[in-house]
Structures are given as C-alpha cells and as structure tokens.
Amino acid sequence: MARQAAGKIAAPPLEADDAEIDLGILNDVIGFRIRRIQNHLSRAFLARAERYGVKPGSFSAMALISANPGISQIALSREIGFDKATVVALIDGLERAGWAERRRPPGDRRRYALYATPKGQDVLSDLRAQAIDAEQPIRGALTAVELEQLFGLLDKIYASCFVDLAT
Amino acid sequence: MARQAAGKIAAPPLEADDAEIDLGILNDVIGFRIRRIQNHLSRAFLARAERYGVKPGSFSAMALISANPGISQIALSREIGFDKATVVALIDGLERAGWAERRRPPGDRRRYALYATPKGQDVLSDLRAQAIDAEQPIRGALTAVELEQLFGLLDKIYASCFVDLAT
DNA sequence: TATTGTTATACTCTATAACTATA
DNA sequence: TATAGTTATAGAGTATAACAATA
Numbered sequence: 001m002a003r004q005a006a007g008k009i010a011a012p013p014l015e016a017d018d019a020e021i022d023l024g025i026l027n028d029v030i031g032f033r034i035r036r037i038q039n040h041l042s043r044a045f046l047a048r049a050e051r052y053g054v055k056p057g058s059f060s061a062m063a064l065i066s067a068n069p070g071i072s073q074i075a076l077s078r079e080i081g082f083d084k085a086t087v088v089a090l091i092d093g094l095e096r097a098g099w100a101e102r103r104r105p106p107g108d109r110r111r112y113a114l115y116a117t118p119k120g121q122d123v124l125s126d127l128r129a130q131a132i133d134a135e136q137p138i139r140g141a142l143t144a145v146e147l148e149q150l151f152g153l154l155d156k157i158y159a160s161c162f163v164d165l166a167t
Numbered sequence: 168m169a170r171q172a173a174g175k176i177a178a179p180p181l182e183a184d185d186a187e188i189d190l191g192i193l194n195d196v197i198g199f200r201i202r203r204i205q206n207h208l209s210r211a212f213l214a215r216a217e218r219y220g221v222k223p224g225s226f227s228a229m230a231l232i233s234a235n236p237g238i239s240q241i242a243l244s245r246e247i248g249f250d251k252a253t254v255v256a257l258i259d260g261l262e263r264a265g266w267a268e269r270r271r272p273p274g275d276r277r278r279y280a281l282y283a284t285p286k287g288q289d290v291l292s293d294l295r296a297q298a299i300d301a302e303q304p305i306r307g308a309l310t311a312v313e314l315e316q317l318f319g320l321l322d323k324i325y326a327s328c329f330v331d332l333a334t
Numbered sequence: 335t336a337t338t339g340t341t342a343t344a345c346t347c348t349a350t351a352a353c354t355a356t357a
Numbered sequence: 358t359a360t361a362g363t364t365a366t367a368g369a370g371t372a373t374a375a376c377a378a379t380a
Binding site for chain 2: 021022023024025026028029030031032033034035036037038039040041042045060063064066067068071075079081124128131132134135137138139140141142146149150151153154156157158159160161163
C-alpha cells in the first residue's frame with residue numbers, strides 16, 4: 001500500500017490500477033497462485049546467486065548430486081524435470097566450474113556416476129544459504145505452525161501429482 | 168538405505184532408482200518444492216489446453232482482462248510479470264483469435280483499454296475448467312480444510328513478497 | 335533390443351533498447 | 358519530461374531427433 005519507496009522522487013501518481021487489480025477466476029487456480037510466488041522466489045534467488053554463475057537447474061543439480069552420490073545423469077534429469085540432453089550441458093558446466101565430476105562406475109560402462117567435489121560442496125552450502133535468505137520474507141511472514149503446515153501440504157500435493165499413474 | 172555420504176570407501180551405490188532419490192538440502196527450500204509442483208501443473212494444463220492454442224500467459228491475460236475490463240497493457244504486464252513489450256505480442260495473439268480487443272479510451276489516447284470479447288469469455292470459461300481439471304488430483308488429495316489452509320498460506324506468502332519494498 | 339550419454343539443431347519464451355505518439 | 362505502446366533484436370532455456378557405445 002505505502003507507495004513511497006525510499007530514495008526515489010515522489011512516486012508516480014498512478015491511478016488506482018495496481019492495488020485494485022482483480023484476479024477474477026485466477027483466484028481459484030492453484031497453478032496461477034503458485035506460479036507468481038515461484039517467479040518471485042526464482043528472481044530473488046538468481047539475483048543473490050548471480051556472482052556464483054549458477055544457471056537455472058545447477059543449484060538443484062548440485063544438491064541432488066550431493067545428496068545422491070553416484071547418481072546417473074538420466075536419473076538426475078528425471079528428478080529435476082529436464083531432458084537428458086539438457087543435463088549433459090548442465091553437468092559440463094558443473095565440471096568446468098570444478099563443482100562436480102563424472103566417474104565411470106565399474107559395473108556399467110554406459111553410465112556416468114556423478115559426484116560433488118569438495119569445492120562443489122562448499123559452493124552448495126553457500127547457495128543453500130542464498131536460497132534460504134531469498135525466502136526469508138516468506139518465512140518471516142509465517143508462524144512456525146504455518147510453515148510446518150506449508151511443508152506438509154507441499155508433501156501431499158507433490159505426491160498427488162503421481163497417484164493417477166497407479167490408477 | 169541411506170548410502171554413506173560420499174565416502175571414498177563407499178561402494179558404488181547401485182542406482183537406487185527414482186523412488187529413493189534424496190532431495191537433500193532441497194527439502195528445506197520452499198522455492199524448489201514449489202517449482203516442481205508448478206512444473207507438473209503447468210504441463211498438465213498445457214496438455215489439456217493445447218487444442219485452444221493457448222500460449223503461456225494467454226490464459227492469465229484473458230482472466231485478468233475479463234476481471235478488469237479496460238485494463239491497460241502496462242498494468243497487465245505488471246500483474247502477470249511480463250515485460251510490456253512481451254504483452255504486445257500476447258495481445259496481438261488474443262486479438263487475432265478474436266478473444267480480446269483493444270479500444271482507445273476517450274481520456275488518454277496513449278493507452279489502450281483491453282476488453283474480452285464474448286467469444287473470449289467463452290474460451291476463458293473452458294480454459295478455467297481445464298485448469299481446475301488439471302488440478303483435480305491435488306484437490307482430491309487434500310481435505311476441504313487443507314485446501315482452505317493452502318489458499319490462506321498462498322495469500323500470506325504472496326503478500327510477503329512485497330513487504331520488504333516498504334522497509 | 336534397450337539404455338546411457340552425446341551432438342546438432344531448432345524452437346519457444348522473454349527481456350532489452352530504441353523508437354513513436356501522446357500527455 | 359514522463360508514460361503507453363511498438364518494433365527489432367538478441368539471448369537464454371529447453372526439447373527433439375539422430376547417433377554411438379554399451380548392456
């Protein structure tokens with residue numbers, strides 16, 4: 001509501017526009033409501049992580065590799081929702097940065113086993129801090145109970161995305 | 168089941184396949200948890216809405232135009248998070264499809280006032296049904312109370328994205 | 335034949351910058 | 358000078374398809 005952002009000249013006397021926009025039917029569409037939040041979070045995180053040179057997906061990839069040492073590229077691609085071909089360039093970047101590495105596992109010479117390097121672990125730790133920091137406004141606006149509710153709901157919701165596969 | 172974290176001795180973990188992937192620190196990152204849900208919803212909706220020829224943003228744009236008759240392109244761009252230049256092509260498409268139209272309002276000949284056509288209203292109604300249908304698995308997995316909790320949390324969360332502007 | 339990874343390619347989406355016309 | 362809209366352009370991001378190596 002308070003328009004005056006610090007530092008600038010008097011706020012442009014925009015007509016009521018902004019604050020009074022009606023979402024209409026979008027109010028009931030979960031996907032829309034979630035997307036605008038995700039857009040904000042994404043931009044806030046990327047702005048903070050800029051100096052690390054992270055690209056969309058590389059943070060997620062690093063986290064998954066770190067948590068699942070030896071994971072294959074194809075399993076990784078499924079988990080982050082990218083095509084396997086896209087993951088190739090992603091891992092190339094991680095290797096160039098020295099954050100992760102490919103190793104040939106003894107059993108199967110088709111696949112690569114992915115591992116995070118110590119340097120990668122450090123960067124990941126920093127990136128996690130940036131991600132949490134970017135979400136601080138949200139965490140600050142919710143009570144501990146609400147935050148717990150949120151994660152519980154996200155659990156249920158994500159699980160529900162796959163139930164129909166079994167029916 | 169949890170394989171020794173990155174130990175050097177740790178035997179090559181045979182791929183634990185999808186279901187056993189550990190999210191690691193991503194478990195605590197709201198942005199990641201939200202994004203994977205949004206990805207699913209987005210794809211489910213686009214698959215259903217394919218035959219309408221909707222592009223990303225056109226459903227949101229139609230809903231906002233319909234709920235805010237006479238809205239300007241620039242106000243619309245702010246609301247859906249696109250650049251004003253991007254909105255031009257978006258509205259071009261909506262006009263070509265006969266779903267929306269630009270009118271010059273009497274007061275200010277710089278701006279356009281956007282309106283949904285009757286045909287646009289009909290399509291919007293269909294699209295809304297598709298969106299809700301795409302979300303059906305989620306709605307089915309949540310109780311009425313949980314669904315209400317969800318919308319309440321989304322309200323609070325989105326509002327919190329802007330509070331820092333006032334500080 | 336199926337699976338993992340790679341390459342080459344093309345397409346979609348979106349922002350940026352410079353411009354016009356109104357105010 | 359500031360705002361609404363437009364155009365042209367470039368870039369990021371991603372998928373698709375064909376392929377090689379291995380199983």
